[in-house]
Every structure is written in structure tokens, then in C-alpha cells.
Amino acid sequence: MLSVFGAVGFTDIYERNLNHPNYLVELWCGRASVSEPGSLEAYCEAAMCEEELRQALRYKRLTTRNQHVVGRGMARTLLAGPGTAPQEIVFSFNRHGKPDVMDPTVAKRPFNLAHTEGLVVFAATETGCIGVDVEKLSRKTDIAIANRYFASPEVDYVMSHARDEDRRLAFLKVWTLKESFIKAVGRGLSIPLADFAFEEVDSAAPKIRLFRNDLGDGAAWHFACVSPAEGYIASVAVSDLDDVELLDVRVRDFHSMLPASANEA
Numbered sequence: 001m002l003s004v005f006g007a008v009g010f011t012d013i014y015e016r017n018l019n020h021p022n023y024l025v026e027l028w029c030g031r032a033s034v035s036e037p038g039s040l041e042a043y044c045e046a047a048m049c050e051e052e053l054r055q056a057l058r059y060k061r062l063t064t065r066n067q068h069v070v071g072r073g074m075a076r077t078l079l080a081g082p083g084t085a086p087q088e089i090v091f092s093f094n095r096h097g098k099p100d101v102m103d104p105t106v107a108k109r110p111f112n113l114a115h116t117e118g119l120v121v122f123a124a125t126e127t128g129c130i131g132v133d134v135e136k137l138s139r140k141t142d143i144a145i146a147n148r149y150f151a152s153p154e155v156d157y158v159m160s161h162a163r164d165e166d167r168r169l170a171f172l173k174v175w176t177l178k179e180s181f182i183k184a185v186g187r188g189l190s191i192p193l194a195d196f197a198f199e200e201v202d203s204a205a206p207k208i209r210l211f212r213n214d215l216g217d218g219a220a221w222h223f224a225c226v227s228p229a230e231g232y233i234a235s236v237a238v239s240d241l242d243d244v245e246l247l248d249v250r251v252r253d254f255h256s257m258l259p260a261s262a263n264e265a
Helices: 004-008 010-018 039-045 050-057 062-079 144-149 152-159 164-185
Strands: 022-030 090-093 099-103 111-116 119-124 130-136 196-199 207-210 222-226 232-238 246-253
Touching: 022 062, 022 222, 022 232, 039 062, 050 062, 062 111, 062 119, 099 111, 111 164, 119 130, 119 232, 130 164, 144 152, 144 164, 152 164, 152 196, 164 196, 164 222, 164 232, 222 246, 232 246
Parallel strands: 022 246, 111 130
Antiparallel strands: 022 119, 090 099, 111 119, 130 232, 196 207, 222 232
């Protein structure tokens, strides 16, 4: 199967990045079913290895199982190079659960996945590290969590909004930005969320302030917060982009890459 990156010219996109002040990141989205699996899940299952299929059956909640299937199927399809079957890709995971490609070489590039009810997102880069996070805007949100876990500037930002709806959106912006960073670093929630803070959250290029010298490895970090689909918010973090002004995040619909038969309801 031809990789999607091969089909759309991922290498050409990267070459344009090197000569442009903005760095293009394609954020691929797949709408995972919240109930019985549909055509997308069937398509993604065909790209998975046997162990992943067995693992999927261990999830009792259909929505969780579907997110697992769509995430693994999307990653394999999008990472597979010309002449490589998606099932041939071998993943490894660090002790915090961050995935990497072990084999084959043609499929090796930094990538990350995130999911929430009804949506799975995938992004990859050719340099540094990448992290993504996504949340559903309608999720129940306890704003008090900000007081417990966010850095003081972030708490001030969230609480500066007068309306409950605006505070909830501000909270989710900060939350997804923080999640994208700790996922990119690959250390997950072992990093206290108050050890770094986001500033200029509503700008096209949010900034990060680190309160510990061992965070981020001195890399040049860039972030973006976008709406990948109606009713959702997502953030992307990419490191080692020294001569870049901002991330140019383009949302791509994974369904559009499927054969017509797979998209039939």
C-alpha cells in the first residue's frame, strides 16, 4: 500500500518548510465511532498487526476500542513508505508510553497521536520531537483543576475570563498546550504541570516559559492551538525549529484518503 505521505508528497512539504519562515505540520483527523465500529474502524483494522488487534479486544468500552483501532491504523497507514505494508511497522514505547518507530527505516520519523471522544489526531515531523493533544469542547471541565495544577500565570489567564464558557475554553487551550509539550518531551505527567507555563495563549504562536533547567533540553519550541473539527480543540508542539516564526498547522481529513468503498456508510 502506498503511504499517504508518499501520495501527497510529504518530502516536498518538508523541503518547502526549510525555505519558509513557517513550518508546515499536517494534523490528520479520523472520526472514531462512539458506538459500534464503522467503515473507518474496519479500514484501520486491516492496517494493524495481530497483537494490536488482540489488544483492541481487551477494551470493554466500544468508544475506547474504536479510538485505539483508528489511532493505530492511521499511524501505520500514514507512516508506511513506498513498498512498505502498514502491518510491517514495528513500534517501541518508552516507559511513559510515548511511541516511536523501530523498523523499517523508511517509516522512522517523530510522530504523535491523541484521541478524545469521537476524534483521533495524528501528526509527524522530520526533525526534533512532536506532541499533540485534543479535547472535546463539551467535556465536563472542573476549572478548579487549574488552581491545583497550572502555573500561576496560566491560572490568571483562565480566571481572567468573565463567562463560564470562555473560562472553559481558556482552560482547554492551556490544558492541550501543556499536554502537547509533555507528550513531545516523552515524559508524560511525570513532569509537574506547574513547572512550566504558557504565555500569549491566544496568539498564533504561544510561548512557553520553563521553570526548570532540565525541561525541554534547550530546544527551540514552537506551539499552535487549532480547531481540528467542529466541537474540538487541539494543540501541537514541535522542537528544534530554530529559524521558524510559527507552526502552520493544516488540518487533513483521514477519511478523504480512504478508498470510496471504505467511506460508504
